[in-house]
Amino acid sequence: MRFSRLLIPTTKETPNDATLASHIYLIRGGFIQSVGGSGLYNFLPLGKKILDKVHAVVKEELDKAGCQEVSLAFVTPAALWEESGRLEKYGKELLRFKDRKENDFILGPTHEEMMVNLVRQTVKSYKQLPLNLYQINLKFRDEIRPRFGLMRGREFLMKDGYSFHDSTEDMQREFSLMEETYKKIFTRLGLEFRVVEADSGAIGGSGSKEFMVLADSGEDTIVVCDGCEYGANIEAAVAQPKKYDTQTEVKTIVMKALYDEGKSVHVAFVLPEEIELQDVKACNAVDANDLVECDAGEKPAVVVIEESLGAAVDPGQFDAEEILYADISSVKEGDTCTVCGGALRYTKGIEAGHIFQLGTRYSEPLGANFLDENGKSQPMVMGTYGIGVSRLLAAIIEQNHDEKGCIWTKESAPFDLQIIISNIKEDAQVTLGESLYEAMLAKGVDVLLDDRKDRFGAKMKDYELIGVPHVVVIGKNLADGMVEFISRDGMVKEEVPADRIIDFLSERF
Numbered sequence: 001m002r003f004s005r006l007l008i009p010t011t012k013e014t015p016n017d018a019t020l021a022s023h024i025y026l027i028r029g030g031f032i033q034s035v036g037g038s039g040l041y042n043f044l045p046l047g048k049k050i051l052d053k054v055h056a057v058v059k060e061e062l063d064k065a066g067c068q069e070v071s072l073a074f075v076t077p078a079a080l081w082e083e084s085g086r087l088e089k090y091g092k093e094l095l096r097f098k099d100r101k102e103n104d105f106i107l108g109p110t111h112e113e114m115m116v117n118l119v120r121q122t123v124k125s126y127k128q129l130p131l132n133l134y135q136i137n138l139k140f141r142d143e144i145r146p147r148f149g150l151m152r153g154r155e156f157l158m159k160d161g162y163s164f165h166d167s168t169e170d171m172q173r174e175f176s177l178m179e180e181t182y183k184k185i186f187t188r189l190g191l192e193f194r195v196v197e198a199d200s201g202a203i204g205g206s207g208s209k210e211f212m213v214l215a216d217s218g219e220d221t222i223v224v225c226d227g228c229e230y231g232a233n234i235e236a237a238v239a240q241p242k243k244y245d246t247q248t249e250v251k252t253i254v255m256k257a258l259y260d261e262g263k264s265v266h267v268a269f270v271l272p273e274e275i276e277l278q279d280v281k282a283c284n285a286v287d288a289n290d291l292v293e294c295d296a297g298e299k300p301a302v303v304v305i306e307e308s309l310g311a312a313v314d315p316g317q318f319d320a321e322e323i324l325y326a327d328i329s330s331v332k333e334g335d336t337c338t339v340c341g342g343a344l345r346y347t348k349g350i351e352a353g354h355i356f357q358l359g360t361r362y363s364e365p366l367g368a369n370f371l372d373e374n375g376k377s378q379p380m381v382m383g384t385y386g387i388g389v390s391r392l393l394a395a396i397i398e399q400n401h402d403e404k405g406c407i408w409t410k411e412s413a414p415f416d417l418q419i420i421i422s423n424i425k426e427d428a429q430v431t432l433g434e435s436l437y438e439a440m441l442a443k444g445v446d447v448l449l450d451d452r453k454d455r456f457g458a459k460m461k462d463y464e465l466i467g468v469p470h471v472v473v474i475g476k477n478l479a480d481g482m483v484e485f486i487s488r489d490g491m492v493k494e495e496v497p498a499d500r501i502i503d504f505l506s507e508r509f
């Protein structure tokens with residue numbers, strides 16, 4: 001591809017809503033374009049090319065693991081979400097609208113209902129199971145605070161996969177296969193990541209793992225152990241319980257728990273003074289859709305006591321309809337690992353993927369049943385597996401950039417190689433640049449030839465901003481028979497004789 005023909009609107013200006021490197025460089029490098037500053041983006045040619053490359057890696061590994069790609073209708077009838085009971089629960093992130101006949105629709109934020117609907121119409125017997133179907137398609141979530149560019153958009157590209165089984169054991173086998181497959185995908189993309197225990201959130205079900213790309217800018221806090229492989233999202237992390245006695249100072253936090261149909265209950269959470277309440281664990285303990293702050297004077301109907309307090313707190317002192325014990329503690333740095341006794345610490349991650357053991361949460365209400373070997377009807381056992389494909393572009397740059405711009409990894413790079421003709425008025429530079437370009441294209445190397453009229457300095461700045469892994473610079477030194485080969489990571493330079501450059505590149509690509 002010739003730079004002079006390509007739409008790459010690079011700019012020096014940092015968008016004023018951008019703080020993260022990935023957000024700044026994806027805009028400045030002309031990869032994406034914001035649409036009205038509201039979590040909506042257009043992908044320009046280079047951004048689309050990278051998206052397709054990431055897409056291809058994801059697809060290749062999934063297909064190798066026996067998954068089958070489908071493409072579901074984008075607009076989802078709300079009736080399907082009524083069947084699963086999620087229409088109300090999902091709240092304001094769900095974009096709802098009517099067609100001209102007043103039928104209700106939503107834009108899918110995730111597609112469990114749609115996929116179960118597809119399968120219940122086509123699969124009837126255990127002989128057709130197991131099945132793992134996926135799509136790589138747009139999702140829409142009306143995020144309260146879309147931010148950080150592709151990291152948290154409202155419209156984004158997700159790989160969402162769903163598997164269907166005749167037993168829990170078989171679903172767990174597939175869950176492990178998907179864990180291994182996801183590891184291959186993130187490794188091929190050149191990412192440093194960690195697989196951690198996770199909370200299952202609004203999707204429901206039990207047993208889930210997240211794939212966290214390690215980066216200081218990550219929105220998720222993850223708890224890791226220095227002594228072993230243990231890792232968990234703070235929302236699901238556990239530590240060895242401490243021993244408490246009746247002298248322990250405790251505190252009570254009252255919150256309003258929200259349920260379907262506008263119902264709410266005041267809940268008191270009782271825990272040791274020095275421990276912080278973990279919101280997600282607290283919400284799960286009372287099976288609520290959400291927890292919100294409330295006036296201090298409210299009398300709670302439910303009391304949840306941190307389970308490690310045990311006999312240190314007398315439950316008789318509470319005048320409540322219900323008293324529960326649960327793990328509602330936030331793990332602190334320095335707490336003890338339950339696996340190996342080592343010390344736990346915090347690190348930051350970007351959630352790039354999430355896999356769930358779903359069970360029959362959707363197949364039961366939606367009636368996705370199969371006939372087993374004995375002719376008995378049973379609900380299918382499901383797993384579900386997501387990857388934030390567009391978020392991955394941001395994650396790759398969060399991990400791979402410097403003060404000048406992007407450093408794309410091998411399998412995500414928009415081109416394998418760039419060639420810069422420093423001064424297109426110099427015939428010798430043009431001749432070598434053009435012949436090198438043709439030779440590399442003929443070898444199947446994806447090359448970007450910077451053949452623009454601009455000054456050399458501007459071309460080099462664009463090279464550093466865009467971040468193609470390697471560049472050949474044909475400049476003044478050509479008079480002495482030399483060109484430069486530079487690797488973007490570290491801007492490591494090598495002088496190469498011009499008459500050897502084709503051989504030199506052939507060895508590398």
Ligand code: ATP
Nearest residue numbers: 150151152153156158351352353354386387388391
């Ligand atoms: P988060 O906790 O970051 O809001 P989530 O847990 O709601 O994400 P899932 O429902 O597990 O997300 O969706 C699967 C994947 O889709 C996530 O692992 C993430 O990579 C990606 N994703 C989720 N929300 C967004 C978004 N608003 N923009 C871009 N990617 C997203």
Ligand code: MG
Nearest residue numbers: 201351353354
């Ligand atoms: Mg998730």
